[in-house]
Each structure stands twice: as structure tokens, then as C-alpha cells.
Amino acid sequence: MSNFNIFAVRAMYHFEMSRFRRTLMQSLIAPVLSTALYFVVFGAAIGERMQQMGGISYGAFIVPGLIMLSLLTQSVSNAAFGIYFPKFTGTIYELLSAPVSYFEIVLAYVGAAASKSIILGLVILATAATIVPLEIEHPLWMMLFLVLTSVTFSLLGFIIGIWADGFEKLQIIPMLIITPLTFLGGSFYSIDMLPPLWRTISLFNPVVYLISGFRWSFHGTADVGISISLGMTLGFLAVFLAIVAWIFRTGYKLKT
Amino acid sequence: MQPIISVANLSKTYASGFYALKNVSLDIRPGEIFALLGPNGAGKTTLISTVCGIVTPSSGRVTVDGHDILDDYRAARSLIGLVPQELTTDAFETVRATVTFSRGLFGLRANPAHIEKVLKELSLWDKKDNTIRTLSGGMKRRVMIAKALAHEPRILFLDEPTAGVDVELRRDMWALVRALRASGVTIILTTHYIDEAEEMADRIGVISKGELILVEEKVELMRKLGKKQLTLHLQQPLDNIPPALAAYGLTLADKGNDLIYSYDARDAEHDSSSIAALLGDLAATGIHFKDLQTTQSSLEDIFVTLVSDRK
Numbered sequence: 001m002s003n004f005n006i007f008a009v010r011a012m013y014h015f016e017m018s019r020f021r022r023t024l025m026q027s028l029i030a031p032v033l034s035t036a037l038y039f040v041v042f043g044a045a046i047g048e049r050m051q052q053m054g055g056i057s058y059g060a061f062i063v064p065g066l067i068m069l070s071l072l073t074q075s076v077s078n079a080a081f082g083i084y085f086p087k088f089t090g091t092i093y094e095l096l097s098a099p100v101s102y103f104e105i106v107l108a109y110v111g112a113a114a115s116k117s118i119i120l121g122l123v124i125l126a127t128a129a130t131i132v133p134l135e136i137e138h139p140l141w142m143m144l145f146l147v148l149t150s151v152t153f154s155l156l157g158f159i160i161g162i163w164a165d166g167f168e169k170l171q172i173i174p175m176l177i178i179t180p181l182t183f184l185g186g187s188f189y190s191i192d193m194l195p196p197l198w199r200t201i202s203l204f205n206p207v208v209y210l211i212s213g214f215r216w217s218f219h220g221t222a223d224v225g226i227s228i229s230l231g232m233t234l235g236f237l238a239v240f241l242a243i244v245a246w247i248f249r250t251g252y253k254l255k256t
Numbered sequence: 257m258q259p260i261i262s263v264a265n266l267s268k269t270y271a272s273g274f275y276a277l278k279n280v281s282l283d284i285r286p287g288e289i290f291a292l293l294g295p296n297g298a299g300k301t302t303l304i305s306t307v308c309g310i311v312t313p314s315s316g317r318v319t320v321d322g323h324d325i326l327d328d329y330r331a332a333r334s335l336i337g338l339v340p341q342e343l344t345t346d347a348f349e350t351v352r353a354t355v356t357f358s359r360g361l362f363g364l365r366a367n368p369a370h371i372e373k374v375l376k377e378l379s380l381w382d383k384k385d386n387t388i389r390t391l392s393g394g395m396k397r398r399v400m401i402a403k404a405l406a407h408e409p410r411i412l413f414l415d416e417p418t419a420g421v422d423v424e425l426r427r428d429m430w431a432l433v434r435a436l437r438a439s440g441v442t443i444i445l446t447t448h449y450i451d452e453a454e455e456m457a458d459r460i461g462v463i464s465k466g467e468l469i470l471v472e473e474k475v476e477l478m479r480k481l482g483k484k485q486l487t488l489h490l491q492q493p494l495d496n497i498p499p500a501l502a503a504y505g506l507t508l509a510d511k512g513n514d515l516i517y518s519y520d521a522r523d524a525e526h527d528s529s530s531i532a533a534l535l536g537d538l539a540a541t542g543i544h545f546k547d548l549q550t551t552q553s554s555l556e557d558i559f560v561t562l563v564s565d566r567k
């Protein structure tokens with residue numbers, strides 16, 4: 001018996017991705033459309049009257065933040081739904097009775113959710129590029145942040161999906177925590193523009209570091225240092241990995 | 257013979273504190289059809305779920321072909337196919353996709369020929385490209401069986417496979433189970449239809465309130481507990497049993513119109529002289545009957561007696 005069930009990982013990943021293809025409308029079109037609306041409202045309408053942000057047009061300035069906004073919410077909700085749904089329908093029995101390890105389940109489900117987010121992020125980026133002139137100073141770093149953020153927040157979504165025992169709980173964390181934190185995390189402004197007190201408070205918002213690092217990869221300027229941003233992202237990844245490991249060690253909410 | 261599944265002192269207490277299995281020990285023989293009977297809530301599904309890895313045992317040990325279900329779960333689980341009691345399917349997948357998925361999940365390389373064979377055996381081949389939500393309940397149940405067979409398991413668990421299934425499909429399923437057994441697959445099924453167990457099983461286990469109260473060869477069980485009754489409808493009613501017939505342990509029924517003789521089916525097989533003697537003695541005493549009838553208790557009677565004895 002080998003120690004890694006590659007066929008199972010493939011099967012689960014493929015299964016999740018085909019669910020994605022089936023729901024392409026919701027999965028892709030909706031976030032792209034809402035992002036386009038943000039551009040029209042903030043970039044074109046309001047942005048015209050805004051000063052340049054450190055030499056960058058306001059429209060270009062908000063691109064990284066908008067991608068992050070979609071990336072975070074979509075990673076969390078995709079991954080949460082992906083693992084919650086089999087629990088809800090009962091088809092999880094098959095995963096639990098199959099010769100697969102928890103690690104393989106996480107790899108496939110989080111991998112699929114992260115893949116979707118990465119595709120989504122790139123599609124939004126391409127959409128943005130057609131609306132505002134865009135330059136990416138550090139494309140490799142951009143990809144690194146894109147991938148790391150997608151994986152990290154898909155892990156968070158996975159945790160939520162396991163924890164949730166109803167559809168409300170699935171929605172509540174993205175709605176009450178992720179979206180506000182992203183809006184207040186400098187998607188649409190630089191935290192340097194805030195009064196000192198609010199600036200300090202903002203530094204407790206973890207999303208600030210994600211957006212800042214991502215923005216740096218685009219424009220070469222950031223609210224906080226790139227190494228701090230990277231460190232924070234990796235820190236989240238470590239925390240969520242630890243929680244997932246704990247869930248699986250204890251069988252929390254999966255097995256009775 | 258080495259058992260294919262060995263359950264030793266298995267207990268399960270759910271998080272709610274409910275004691276669903278109490279010290280269950282059971283060996284399943286390779287190649288047999290084992291029927292697990294018991295009333296609702298007895299613990300049949302819990303037992304199956306534990307062996308399959310869905311429920312964690314509280315104590316005790318289970319091995320499948322020598323592999324511990326916890327320490328060596330990959331080897332143990334890859335031998336098992338499970339058709340759960342509830343119809344749970346991915347509504348939006350196609351039949352073929354979901355069955356192919358199951359094979360991959362169990363660590364096997366894709367094999368379209370095997371999937372085709374399984375779908376054809378279950379009369380699902382012409383539905384292969386339909387999404388599952390467009391199928392009838394009976395077809396969905398067959399899809400679940402196809403999923404369980406996709407990885408060519410050596411052991412198949414069928415948790416109430418014929419609940420809500422029409423007569424024809426039931427017959428088909430029995431035929432399928434027999435064919436699987438003939439190909440060497442060990443089958444453990446639960447059912448509330450006792451005729452099904454009677455028809456299919458090699459051995460029968462009865463579980464009640466989490467305890468395995470009996471495991472027996474079906475034939476043996478029928479013999480051991482199967483009482484036969486000879487009922488004689490008399491020409492003239494009797495007020496009481498004549499002393500000359502006292503040795504037979506007869507009883508009267510229907511206001512003295514029926515004379516009932518109970519005997520062991522097993523004894524009767526070995527020697528039928530007691531019936532002949534009874535009839536001779538009846539004639540000698542001047543008792544005449546107009547008709548007679550024999551009945552043998554079914555597994556159902558046996559089962560009801562067993563379970564109610566423990567209440």
C-alpha cells in the first residue's frame with residue numbers, strides 16, 4: 001500500500017474543478033462584474049476628482065486592493081462551500097470510508113479552491129487592464145502573493161466549511177469579518193492618508209499587510225515593508241495549517 | 257478459516273452519551289452472505305459505519321483481512337465497498353462521472369471498461385450521461401451500488417439495499433448479490449425484510465439495543481428455533497385431552513375443534529415416527545379429524561420472539 005493516494009487526490013480535485021466549470025457563471029462572471037462596477041464607480045467617476053496616489057492614477061491604485069477583495073472572499077467562500085456541501089448532502093461518507101488521508105483531502109479541496117481563486121484573480125487583473133493602464137513592477141512577487149493568499153484563505157474557508165453546521169454560518173465569517181477587514185484594509189486608500197490614531201488601529205488589521213504587499217508588487221510602493229507583508233502572509237498560512245492539523249487529529253466535526 | 261472481518265469487543269458511545277454498541281464481537285467468513293437483523297435504532301448502521309471508517313470506535317478492535325481499521329486504514333478500506341442506507345448522491349454529476357470518481361477515490365487507475373461492466377450489470381448503461389438528479393429513486397440506489405463496486409471490492413456492505421425498492425428490482429438485487437458472492441465477494445447486508453435474509457443469507461446476526469444477541473447459520477437457526485406445528489381440525493370438538501394422549505403435549509384451540517401438536521422441525525427430519533404414532537393413537541382413542549395442516553415458524557417469528565424476550 002503506497003503512502004500517497006494520488007488517484008484519490010486527482011479524483012477529488014477534478015470533481016471540485018468540474019463543479020467550478022458547471023457554475024462558471026457565479027464563480028467567475030459575478031466577481032468580475034462587481035469588480036468592473038467598482039472600477040467604473042471608484043476608478044472612473046470618483047477617481048477623476050482624486051489626486052494621484054504617489055504618482056499613480058487612482059484607477060490603477062485600487063487594482064491590487066480590488067483583486068485582493070475578490071481573492072479573499074472567493075477563496076473563503078469557495079473552499080467553505082466545497083467541503084460543507086458533502087457534509088450537507090451526506091456524500092462525505094464516501095470520503096470518510098475511502099483509503100484517503102486527511103492530508104490528501106485538504107490538498108485536493110484547498111488546492112481546487114485556491115486554483116479557482118488564482119484563475120479568478122488573473123481574470124480580474126485582465127479585466128482591469130482593459131479599463132486602466134496597468135504596469136506590474138514585480139510580476140513574480142505578484143504571482144507569489146496571489147498564490148499564497150489564495151492558498152491561505154482557501155485553508156481558512158476549509159476550516160469554516162468544517163465548522164459550519166448551517167448555511168448561515170458559511171456566510172457569516174466572509175460577510176462579517178473578511179469583507180469589512182478588506183474594505184478597511186486599504187483597498188481603496190493608502191493607510192498613510194488616515195489620521196494617526198486610525199492608522200495605528202489599521203495596523204492591527206491583518207488584511208492591510210496582504211494588500212500592501214500585493215500593491216508593492218504592482219507599483220513598487222507600499223504602506224508597510226514587503227518583508228513584513230510576506231511574513232504576515234506566511235504567518236496566516238502557518239496558523240490555518242495548524243488549525244487544520246488539529247481538526248484532523250481530533251476528527252473534529254467530521255466523524256461521530 | 258481466517259475471518260475476513262474480525263470485530264472484537266467493539267463498543268461505541270456517541271458524543272451525546274448514547275451507548276450504541278455494547279461489546280460486540282463478530283467474525284465474518286470470507287465469501288459468505290451475512291445478514292444483520294434488528295429493529296430500528298438497534299445499531300446496525302453504527303456497526304457498519306465503524307468498520308468502514310465513518311464512525312470512530314470508542315473501544316475494541318476491528319480488522320479487515322488482518323489489517324487494523326485504524327492503524328492500517330488504507331489497506332483495510334480499499335477492500336471494502338459500502339452502500340449506505342441513505343440515498344446520498346451528487347445531484348449534478350452524471351452517473352458515469354460519479355462512478356469514475358469513486359474508483360479514483362479508492363486509489364485505482366481509471367478503467368472505463370470496468371465502469372462500463374458495472375453500469376451494464378446494474379442496467380444503468382443507457383443512463384450513464386444523465387445527471388443523477390434526473391434518475392428515479394431505484395436508479396439512484398443502483399448508482400450507489402455501482403459506486404461501491406467501482407473499485408472491485410472484496411467485501412460489500414449493503415445497508416438496507418432493498419428499502420423502498422419494487423419487487424422486480426428486489427429480485428434483480430438478490431441476483432446481483434448472488435452473482436457477487438459467486439465471484440468471491442463477501443457480503444454483509446442489513447434488512448428489515450426477514451424473507452430477504454431467509455432467502456439470501458448464509459448466516460444471520462441479530463442485534464438489539466447495541467448488543468449482538470445471536471449469530472447463527474441460517475439453516476441451523478431455522479432448525480434450532482423452528483417449531484413445526486401440526487393442526488388437526490376435528491370432526492367433533494373435545495372438552496379435554498384424553499389421558500391416553502398426554503405424552504404428546506397436545507393443546508386444544510378453537511373451542512376444542514382444533515388439536516395442536518408442536519414438535520421440533522429437526523427431530524421430524526430425523527424420524528417421523530412420532531407423527532405416525534400420534535395418528536395411530538388418535539385413531540385408537542376414537543378421535544377423527546376432517547383436515548390437517550402443518551406450519552413452520554419463519555425467521556420473522558423467531559426474530560420477534562428473540563427481540564421481545566429481551567424487553
Ligand SMILES: Nc1ncnc2c1ncn2[C@@H]1O[C@H](COP(=O)(O)OP(=O)(O)OP(=O)(O)O)[C@@H](O)[C@H]1O
Binds near residue numbers: 256270272296297299
Ligand atoms: N451521530 C449520532 N449521534 C448520536 N446518536 C446516534 C448517532 N447516530 C446514531 N445514533 C443512535 O444510535 C442508535 C443506533 O443507530 P443506528 O443508525 O446504528 O441504528 P440502525 O440499527 O441502523 O437502525 P435502522 O434500522 O433504523 O437503520 C440509535 O438510537 C440512534 O439514535
Ligand SMILES: [Mg+2]
Binds near residue numbers: 302341
Ligand atoms: Mg440503519
